[in-house]
Each structure stands twice: as structure tokens, then as C-alpha cells.
Amino acid sequence: MNKLLNFFKGLPSKWKALSKRKKIASIILTIGILIALALLILTKTTTKYAVLFSKLDSNDATTVIAKLDALKVAHKEDSSTNTISVPASKVDNLRLQLASSLTNGSKGFELFDGSSGKFGTTDAEFNVEYQRALQGELEKTIKSLDGVDNARVTLVMPKDSVFVKDSTKATASVTIKMKPGSSSLSKSQVMAIVSLVSGSVSNLPKENIQVIDDKMNLLSKDLFKTGDNSDSSSTAEDRNKVQQQLESDYEKKALDVLEAAYGKGKVKVKVNAELNFDASETDSETYYNNPTDQKDTKNPVVVSRHDTNSSSNGTSASSGSPTNNNTSNTITNGGNNTSTSTDSTVNYDVSSEKNKTVKSPGDVKRLTISVLVDGNIDAATQDKISNVVGNAVGYDTKRGDSISVEGMSFDKTAQKAAQKALDDMKAEEQAAKNQKMYIAIGIVSAVVLAALIVLGVRLIKKRRAAKLLEAEEEDDDDTQNIDVVVDDGTIQENKQKFAPINFERENENTHVENEIKKYATTKPDQVVDIIKAWLANDER
Numbered sequence: 001m002n003k004l005l006n007f008f009k010g011l012p013s014k015w016k017a018l019s020k021r022k023k024i025a026s027i028i029l030t031i032g033i034l035i036a037l038a039l040l041i042l043t044k045t046t047t048k049y050a051v052l053f054s055k056l057d058s059n060d061a062t063t064v065i066a067k068l069d070a071l072k073v074a075h076k077e078d079s080s081t082n083t084i085s086v087p088a089s090k091v092d093n094l095r096l097q098l099a100s101s102l103t104n105g106s107k108g109f110e111l112f113d114g115s116s117g118k119f120g121t122t123d124a125e126f127n128v129e130y131q132r133a134l135q136g137e138l139e140k141t142i143k144s145l146d147g148v149d150n151a152r153v154t155l156v157m158p159k160d161s162v163f164v165k166d167s168t169k170a171t172a173s174v175t176i177k178m179k180p181g182s183s184s185l186s187k188s189q190v191m192a193i194v195s196l197v198s199g200s201v202s203n204l205p206k207e208n209i210q211v212i213d214d215k216m217n218l219l220s221k222d223l224f225k226t227g228d229n230s231d232s233s234s235t236a237e238d239r240n241k242v243q244q245q246l247e248s249d250y251e252k253k254a255l256d257v258l259e260a261a262y263g264k265g266k267v268k269v270k271v272n273a274e275l276n277f278d279a280s281e282t283d284s285e286t287y288y289n290n291p292t293d294q295k296d297t298k299n300p301v302v303v304s305r306h307d308t309n310s311s312s313n314g315t316s317a318s319s320g321s322p323t324n325n326n327t328s329n330t331i332t333n334g335g336n337n338t339s340t341s342t343d344s345t346v347n348y349d350v351s352s353e354k355n356k357t358v359k360s361p362g363d364v365k366r367l368t369i370s371v372l373v374d375g376n377i378d379a380a381t382q383d384k385i386s387n388v389v390g391n392a393v394g395y396d397t398k399r400g401d402s403i404s405v406e407g408m409s410f411d412k413t414a415q416k417a418a419q420k421a422l423d424d425m426k427a428e429e430q431a432a433k434n435q436k437m438y439i440a441i442g443i444v445s446a447v448v449l450a451a452l453i454v455l456g457v458r459l460i461k462k463r464r465a466a467k468l469l470e471a472e473e474e475d476d477d478d479t480q481n482i483d484v485v486v487d488d489g490t491i492q493e494n495k496q497k498f499a500p501i502n503f504e505r506e507n508e509n510t511h512v513e514n515e516i517k518k519y520a521t522t523k524p525d526q527v528v529d530i531i532k533a534w535l536a537n538d539e540r
Contacts, residue, residue, distance in 0.1 A: 025453040032450065049076055050088035052095060053102070058082065060102045067098055131157055138200055142174065142193060147182035151175065158203045170204040172197050177214040185211075187237070190219045239277055242362055247271045250393045254371070257392045258385070262373065265415070271393065272368040277361040286353045308343035367401040369393060377407035 018026070052075070053064060061082045068075045068086065073094065076085040086094055135153045142151035152175040158168045174193060176185065185193075190211050198206045211220040250271040258267040371385055382405040395401050520527045 022453075022457055025450065025457070029450050029454055047074070048088045049085040050091045052084045052086045052091055052098075054081060054083040056082040056084065056102070063101050064098055067101065068094070127157065131155055134200065138174075138197060141196065142176070145189075145193075147179055147185075148176060149179040149182075150177040153197065155201060155204075157201075169208055170201050171208040172201065172204060172210070174209065174211045175214070176211065176219070184213060184217070185219055187223065191223060194220060194223065239275075243273055243275055246275070246364075247273050250367070250369075253392045254369070254389045257388050258371070258373075266374045266410075268372040268410075269389070270370045272370075273364055274366040274368075276363050276365045282357040284355045284357070286355075305344075305346045307345075309341070364399070366399050367393060367395065369395075369401070369403045371403065371405045373405070373407040374410045375407055377405075381407075 015023070053060075056064065061077075061084065064084055065075065065077065068084070071094075073086055073090060077083070078085075135155055138153040139151050142148055142153070154173045156171045158170040174197060176193075178184065193211060194206050194209045197209050198204050207224055209220060210218065212218050250273065251269045254269040254271070255267065258269065369389060371389055373381075373385070377385075385405045386403045389395070389405075390401075390403055395403065
């Protein structure tokens with residue numbers, strides 16, 4: 001115990017004996033250790049919070065906070081974004097427990113969960129609750145769609161009547177709020193929402209549903225006009241999309257062929273496709289007038305047949321006039337007066353073929369292709385490019401397609417500016433990486449320097465203690481040596497201390513000494529003569 005007390009009593013004197021640099025290094029090291037300990041203690045003792053729910057509806061936020069208070073769980077709230085945070089270790093468990101209580105601002109058929117114990121509910125009250133529940137279910141369904149942030153559905157239910165002709169139609173309005181960064185709903189998406197609402201409410205035609213967005217745009221305007229939804233290519237928007245997609249495909253085919261020969265960026269191709277979006281239907285019927293023209297020539301179909309045979313015999317002489325009305329007649333004028341007549345009529349069925357051809361809209365009427373090549377090209381090269389591009393895109397002269405191939409130098413100002421901007425961006429990124437690297441190197445260097453300083457201080461202390469121990473061993477006995485080791489106060493506090501000699505250090509004197517040794521080694525005779533001369537001068 002006395003030795004420990006003596007050690008602490010000797011600390012002030014030891015601190016005074018240290019140099020200014022050692023004192024600064026010791027202070028910095030002590031502060032760093034204290035900061036590291038403080039951060040470690042703060043990390044271990046501070047509770048880490050994680051987000052339980054974010055962007056909650058105000059009603060849902062109130063419900064979640066009430067349940068967390070009931071469970072006695074610590075929580076933090078951010079009213080600006082309705083975000084609730086709880087200890088990170090409890091997030092998963094609490095999220096599973098409280099997920100069922102979230103309604104996202106809309107309550108559906110859960111409104112009837114506590115209605116089993118209600119008595120005396122009138123039909124009017126039940127209809128109102130049912131309407132609210134139906135609105136809530138539709139809102140929750142629409143909110144689950146991709147890109148939709150919030151939705152509000154208002155229904156006007158039809159009034160029941162005993163007369164069918166007096167029944168009214170239901171109406172509905174839907175307000176959509178899109179998420180930040182999401183584009184507005186397309187016409188097909190609006191039609192899907194309208195169909196959803198119409199199928200969920202009885203006696204609600206699609207024409208009675210109005211859909212608007214948060215910017216007061218009527219999305220359902222002219223949605224169900226005749227022909228608007230008959231075909232995907234019937235609207236101007238869809239037609240433009242089909243045409244642009246087709247042109248893009250043709251351009252890609254041509255570029256794939258040309259860039260293999262000229263390189264990327266050396267060729268530009270533009271295709272203008274003229275499409276026919278008119279749907280046409282053609283009916284044709286072919287008649288076969290002759291039986292042999294029918295498909296079944298072996299067994300032509302006979303509709304009716306009439307055969308007439310007549311003959312007469314007489315003794316008187318008479319004259320006859322033959323009649324050929326597609327008949328077979330045999331007439332004999334003589335003494336016996338014999339006459340024979342055969343009449344045959346056959347009616348065949350006139351066969352026919354009916355063909356119905358339906359031509360879908362969107363076929364190509366005409367292609368106009370422009371090809372621009374970087375640099376000057378001759379006529380032969382133009383012909384080759386025309387043939388290659390024509391085969392790639394399906395060039396057809398019967399449609400009136402045309403190809404124009406020209407060669408001229410490209411303006412590369414924008415390309416150079418873009419490359420310069422890209423190089424500047426890369427340089428900035430590299431500078432930021434270098435800065436981070438320099439900071440890391442500085443931190444590591446500071447840590448290494450602090451460690452070296454500590455190590456150096458310890459080594460100096462050990463050397464001093466070893467020298468003091470050797471000096472005391474010469475003057476004192478073993479008992480005094482033990483007192484010196486444990487710092488029992490026998491060492492003189494004000495004893496002069498010397499720094500250790502570093503024989504390996506090189507300065508001007510050591511350099512001269514080394515050169516003299518080298519000279520004496522290489523030229524010993526001359527060195528001997530010089531020493532003799534010095535001795536002779538000393539004797540004089």
C-alpha cells in the first residue's frame with residue numbers, strides 16, 4: 001500500500017520531468033481514450049429507435065399511440081410526417097400486432113364489427129352505415145393501386161321504388177391523389193377504377209361515375225363515348241404510340257446493320273411510317289355457271305329434270321318441219337309417215353363461294369427512310385446502304401416506299417461538351433474519393449503517431465529506469481536495489497539525467513571521421529608520413 005501511495009506521490013514530479021512534446025502527446029492520448037470510452041458507454045446505454053409506421057393518417061396515428069401507451073412501450077412521434085418510432089428490438093413484433101388496426105384513413109365493413117350488440121337500429125341508419133362501409137372498402141382498394149397516394153369515394157345510393165320506371169340510378173365521385181413523382185393516371189387505369197366502382201355498387205352505370213385528381217382535372221371526361229374504347233388504336237394517343245413504336249423498331253433494325261460497318265455514332269437513321277388505322281371488312285362471292293366448274297365435277301347437283309318423248313305413225317304422205325329447241329328430233333317423210341321427237345330439259349344448281357376478309361387497323365401504307373452518314377460517300381456506297389437498309393426494314397416499292405442516303409460531316413460540339421461534362425464529373429468524383437482517402441490516411445496516421453509516441457515514452461522510461469538501476473547496483477546493496485525498483489523514494493529527485501548516446505547517428509563530425517578512416521585504410525603509407533610530420537612539429 002505504501003508503495004502505491006509513493007507511486008502516486010511521485011507522479012507530479014515525473015510529470016514535471018517530461019518535455020513539452022511528451023506532455024502534449026500524453027494529453028491528446030488521454031482525451032482520445034476518454035472520448036472513446038464515452039462513445040462506447042453512450043452506445044451501450046442509449047436506446048436505438050427505428051420507424052414503426054410512417055405517413056400515417058391522423059386517426060391511425062392516434063390509434064397506434066394509444067395502443068403503445070397501453071402496452072407501455074416507449075415511442076417517439078414526428079407530427080410533420082406522422083411517423084412513429086419505437087425501440088429497434090420491438091419493431092417487428094409491434095408491427096405485426098398493430099397492422100390490423102390501421103385503416104389508412106378509411107374504415108370499411110369493420111364498422112359493423114361492434115354492431116351485433118346494437119338494438120333498435122332503423123333501416124335509414126343501417127343504410128347510412130352500409131354506404132360508409134362501402135365507400136371505405138372502395139377507398140382502401142384504390143389506395144392499394146400503384147402510384148396512388150390517397151383516394152376519396154363518395155356514393156349517392158339509388159332510392160328504392162315500387163315502380164320500376166321510377167327507380168333512380170346511383171352516382172359516384174372518386175378523387176385521386178397521386179404519389180410525389182408519379183405521373184397521372186392513363187385512360188385505361190381510369191376505366192379500370194370506374195369499372196371497379198360500378199361493379200361494387202348496385203344500379204350504378206359507368207357513365208354516372210366521375211373521376212378527378214388533386215389538380216382538379218376531370219379524368220373521366222369523354223371516357224365512354226362511342227368508339228373510344230372499341231379498339232386500342234382508335235384514339236389519337238394510342239395511334240401515336242403505335243406509330244412511334246413501329247418507327248423506333250425500324251430505326252433500330254437499320255442502325256444495327258449500319259453501326260456494324262461504320263461504328264456507333266457515325267450513322268443516323270430516321271423512319272417515318274404512314275399507317276392505316278381504318279378497319280375494313282370485305283365480302284366476296286364467286287358463282288360457277290357450268291357444272292364442270294364446280295368443285296365436285298363428278299357429281300354435279302341437279303335441281304330439276306324434264307324429259308318428253310313423242311312418236312307418230314301414218315299412211316298418208318305428209319311433210320314435216322323440224323324443230324330444234326335444244327331437243328333431239330327424228331323426222332321421216334315417206335309413204336309410211338313415221339315421226340319421232342325427244343325433248344330433254346336439265347337444270348343444274350349454280351354453286352358459289354363466299355369469302356369474308358377482315359383487315360385489322362395499323363398496317364403500313366408507306367415508309368419514308370432517311371439515312372445520314374458522317375463524312376462524304378460516293379454513289380456506289382449510297383446504293384449499297386440503300387439496299388442494306390431496305391432489306392432490314394422491308395422496303396417495298398409497290399407501296400411507294402422511299403430511301404434517302406446522304407453523307408455529310410456531323411457537328412460534334414454537343415458530343416464534346418457532353419464528354420467534357422462527363423470528364424468533369426469523373427474528376428469531381430475522383431477528387432471526392434481522394435479527399436476521403438486523405439482523411440482516412442490522416443486519421444490512421446494520427447492514430448499510428450499517437451501509438452508511436454506512447455511506445456517511445458514507455459521505452460524512454462524503461463531505459464531511464466534501467467540506467468538508474470545499474471547506477472544503484474554499483475553503490476547500494478540488494479535491499480537498496482529493491483527500493484529503487486519499486487520507487488521507494490531513494491532516488492534523488494534532482495539528480496542530473498543525461499540523454500542516451502546514439503552512436504549510429506550521422507553528422508558532419510562522424511562523416512569526416514569516416515572519410516579519415518577510409519583514407520587510412522586505402523593509403524596507410526601517406527597517413528604514416530602525415531603523423532610523423534605532426535610529431536616532428538610538436539617536438540619543435
